[in-house]
């Protein structure tokens with residue numbers, strides 16, 4: 001069988017120091033897709049998205065990590081601690097997420113991706129965890145100088161979920177690089193994992209081939225963690 005083509009959205013680095021704007025994606029995403037048997041293809045924002053046609057050319061989709069989603073997308077005013085936003089990226093990714101949900105297209109949504117997926121399906125976000133949901137758990141391990149490839153907090157996984165099936169466990173240690181999280185969860189999604197402070201760490205859309213969102217970054221831990229690898233393998237296998 002031909003290797004499935006996996007589209008991956010990417011970030012925009014604005015023009016600076018005389019260099020033009022550039023699209024960026026941490027190589028770990030491509031490495032994880034290739035290791036799982038897929039062929040990665042980058043999807044830059046910018047042109048008016050024809051999401052359904054883009055998905056027609058792909059076998060699976062990854063919504064990758066990045067800046068905050070504009071709060072207007074979920075009907076809220078910006079919080080003072082809101083970070084950078086990218087209107088073109090919101091436009092592309094929300095269109096892709098809606099098209100993927102509508103057709104049951106295989107989707108793995110990572111970090112910003114789980115947030116985009118929730119907003120695309122009608123949910124809302126907590127704009128800044130430290131300000132709005134103070135907790136003893138740090139969800140930004142870079143503040144503690146913990147490397148991206150290492151876990152920093154535990155999550156408790158719903159035993160009936162796809163994630164639990166892949167992990168073979170109901171408790172996992174994951175990495176964490178987010179200051180936002182899901183607030184109201186969209187009606188078509190179910191929460192399948194939470195951190196011990198209640199923060200949503202994974203969702204799934206039941207009844208579809210593979211629609212999984214995770215707030216952590218499995219692409220960073222895939223080289224050393226079987227569950228992280230299995231997330232990419234399951235995405236590619238469902239393509």
Ligand code: MN
Pocket residue numbers: 139153175176177178195199201215216
């Ligand atoms: Mn976290």
